Amino acid sequence: MTRPPAPPVRAPAPTPWRPVPARGVMLRHDPVRGTDLLLLPERVVVLDGSAGDVLRLCDGVRDMAAVVAELAVRHPGAPVAAEVPEFLHRLRKEGWLR
Amino acid sequence: MTEPPGPPWALLAELTQACPLRCGYCSNPVELTRRSAELTTDQWSDVFRQAGDLGVVHTHLSGGEPLLRRDLPELVAAADGAGLYTQLVTSGLGLGEGRLAALTGAGLRSVQLSVQHADPSTAEHVAGARSFTAKERAARLVREAGLPLGLNAVLHRANLDDLDGLVRLALDWGADRIELANTQYHGWAARNRAALLPTPAQVERARTRVAFWRARLGDALELVWVAPDLVDATAKPCMGGWGAVSLTVAPDGTVLPCPAAGTLPDLDPPRVQDCRLSWIWRESSAFRAFRGEDWMPEPCRGCALRTVDHGGCRCQAHALTGDAARTDPACRHAPERPLVDALVDGAARTPHPPAYAYREGGP
Numbered sequence: 001m002t003r004p005p006a007p008p009v010r011a012p013a014p015t016p017w018r019p020v021p022a023r024g025v026m027l028r029h030d031p032v033r034g035t036d037l038l039l040l041p042e043r044v045v046v047l048d049g050s051a052g053d054v055l056r057l058c059d060g061v062r063d064m065a066a067v068v069a070e071l072a073v074r075h076p077g078a079p080v081a082a083e084v085p086e087f088l089h090r091l092r093k094e095g096w097l098r
Numbered sequence: 099m100t101e102p103p104g105p106p107w108a109l110l111a112e113l114t115q116a117c118p119l120r121c122g123y124c125s126n127p128v129e130l131t132r133r134s135a136e137l138t139t140d141q142w143s144d145v146f147r148q149a150g151d152l153g154v155v156h157t158h159l160s161g162g163e164p165l166l167r168r169d170l171p172e173l174v175a176a177a178d179g180a181g182l183y184t185q186l187v188t189s190g191l192g193l194g195e196g197r198l199a200a201l202t203g204a205g206l207r208s209v210q211l212s213v214q215h216a217d218p219s220t221a222e223h224v225a226g227a228r229s230f231t232a233k234e235r236a237a238r239l240v241r242e243a244g245l246p247l248g249l250n251a252v253l254h255r256a257n258l259d260d261l262d263g264l265v266r267l268a269l270d271w272g273a274d275r276i277e278l279a280n281t282q283y284h285g286w287a288a289r290n291r292a293a294l295l296p297t298p299a300q301v302e303r304a305r306t307r308v309a310f311w312r313a314r315l316g317d318a319l320e321l322v323w324v325a326p327d328l329v330d331a332t333a334k335p336c337m338g339g340w341g342a343v344s345l346t347v348a349p350d351g352t353v354l355p356c357p358a359a360g361t362l363p364d365l366d367p368p369r370v371q372d373c374r375l376s377w378i379w380r381e382s383s384a385f386r387a388f389r390g391e392d393w394m395p396e397p398c399r400g401c402a403l404r405t406v407d408h409g410g411c412r413c414q415a416h417a418l419t420g421d422a423a424r425t426d427p428a429c430r431h432a433p434e435r436p437l438v439d440a441l442v443d444g445a446a447r448t449p450h451p452p453a454y455a456y457r458e459g460g461p
Contacts, residue, residue, distance in 0.1 A: 024208045024246035026183055032105050032153035039155055039183040041208035041246045042275065042322075044107060095274075095317065 105153025178205030216263030333410025
């Protein structure tokens, strides 16, 4: 008995990256030093300027375009489209975002 | 007058000095704190709250073997509730599935697991106890729980020649990081110095292998090399400076600028039962004793390295010269460096180091 041929499968569109802190990475505000921090097993990353606000939008639900769009609304005129994706990719390369 | 310190970043919480292992390189004191003298759950919880208020953001739950504290999940929850990032530093013995689930449920963020050697029987000889299978299982459970896993291996004469084995073990066990930390000769380890001290040739070979693996592995595994200060003739930047970055709370509540500082005779360290952590950090004589550079003797005082090594290790200065305020004799510029040269030369000339002295009985 021959099986009917399987229907052709369309390759799924690549899912957009929805950045979120990697497991074991904790984002928190430090009220003592008045700054945002990324905490890792053996490391503390002190976040400058609005980096913490950017990372707070990385909730695993928003994709990168949504993060950029949200920041563009909050900071009209700021070069978010140019800078934020590069920043997020850099953190992914470090293993701090996934 | 030394300027007031910034807030501390890290708290080493030595929950107990009891441990199922009997490693010859143990840097805990020769006389261990007894279990009945340990801080209670409430006292530790208060320590974590005070530490968080002071600016501490990281806590390493260590020992001894912290899993011997039955209240460990409550302690993790208290530290997490105080905003601290919690890392368990463990032998892996006693880290079953249920225990790990309770700890992760309480907010545990990461695990650092000790390893002694890649070969099980050599590892158990170094540890003085059956332990390899338990460690392997603990590593697997930590990975399955999705927590970051670091290995720490204390390096010495019996394992420096198999550095490759330790790196492969870290890869096999799915670790994110391995800390290759040459022995610090404090506490019990000082008794075993002749058994542990490597030859300069061993150190050089191991250093070459670290460079090889770093180039080969890239980001796949983080390799941290903690240099052998005695062999390298370079003082270590102990604790990132005295009372500069972190504090240690010993099982009985004694607060120390470094875990070995309990051996210094005139330090008179305060206890959390008697004083607030903020006062201890900022004001206590123990934390001010070697803070900054005012205490430094020559040649440190006029040396450019003082901003890098902070004058080296006070406990080692005391152990080798009898005076904690001397320049660390590990340093090539120290007046007492010949003492260390004699130790290193002795190791290089000894084909068969002595057997380990093991601890007998618990605290």
